[in-house]
Amino acid sequence: MPHLLTVDVEDWFHTQASSQAVSLSEWESYPVRIHRNLSRLLELFARYHTRATFFVLGWVAEKYPELIEQIINSGHEVACHGYAHRLIYQQSPEEFQEDVGKSLEVLEKITGQKVTGYRAPSFSIRQGSGWVFDKLHELGIRYDSSIFPIWHDLYGIPTAPRFPFPIRLQDNQAIWEFPLSTVRLFGRNVPLAGGGYLRLFPYWFTRRGLKSLEAQNQMGIVYIHPWELDQEQPRLELNGLSRFRQYTNIRTMYHKMEKLLSEFEFIGMGEAYHQIACSKT
16 A cells, blocks of 8 residues: 655745744745755655655745746646645634635646645644634635644644544535544554654654554555755754754655655555545545
8 A cells, every 4th residue: 555745845944943033024035945955855756756745835836936847747746735834723714714825826826737635834733723624625625634643732633533534514525634644652642754753763663653554554644844855954043942843863864765765655645535535435
């Protein structure tokens, strides 16, 4: 069974960790490094004949449409990551709809395709954020990958299902949710195979976790940000926790991705959504 490969397309100064030092109004004053980092990822995926879903920040797409064209021309899916990387629970429903709608407008103009997938900045769908899914469905989104079934200070719904499930909406409609991957350890959900967790944990842990999911006939979700390949990115003055989240083990990320791509088969999330949705109808 293939696993799912996803990329959150944002630059080094867009992250939640960096937000304590960099405001949205200052983004344009910082050196852009995403072109080289995204190209490295695309070259790596091409070498292993791997397809992925790229959740693109609308701000990036609007400033650098050539990056989106590069993703599409490489055979990958483009999905939505919002426009300004704002946490959902810091927005009103109206602000959220405006942010996502603006991003979708930019992405669909560049790609000429309907965008049907979404991932919240910093996975910021928490308990009590159920209104989000009705708004997403109104905007044409058909699958989401924002719920992390763990406890975390910024995100997470620990009691959420661990594997893909439909979120029922009004009028018998649904959005399919692809929760971020976890493994069960000592009675708890432990995050697996993405971003800081992929950098933090040794490779054998990630490999064993994905093998465990395969044994359960379940797909794992791997996610990465282009800046996580960039050992030379500028260092911001951050507090200890944010510095840990932003910079820990960046030097290991490219090698870990190479090993994952050499050992496992991956597809994009949109492809998996169509397989699951068709099988349930």
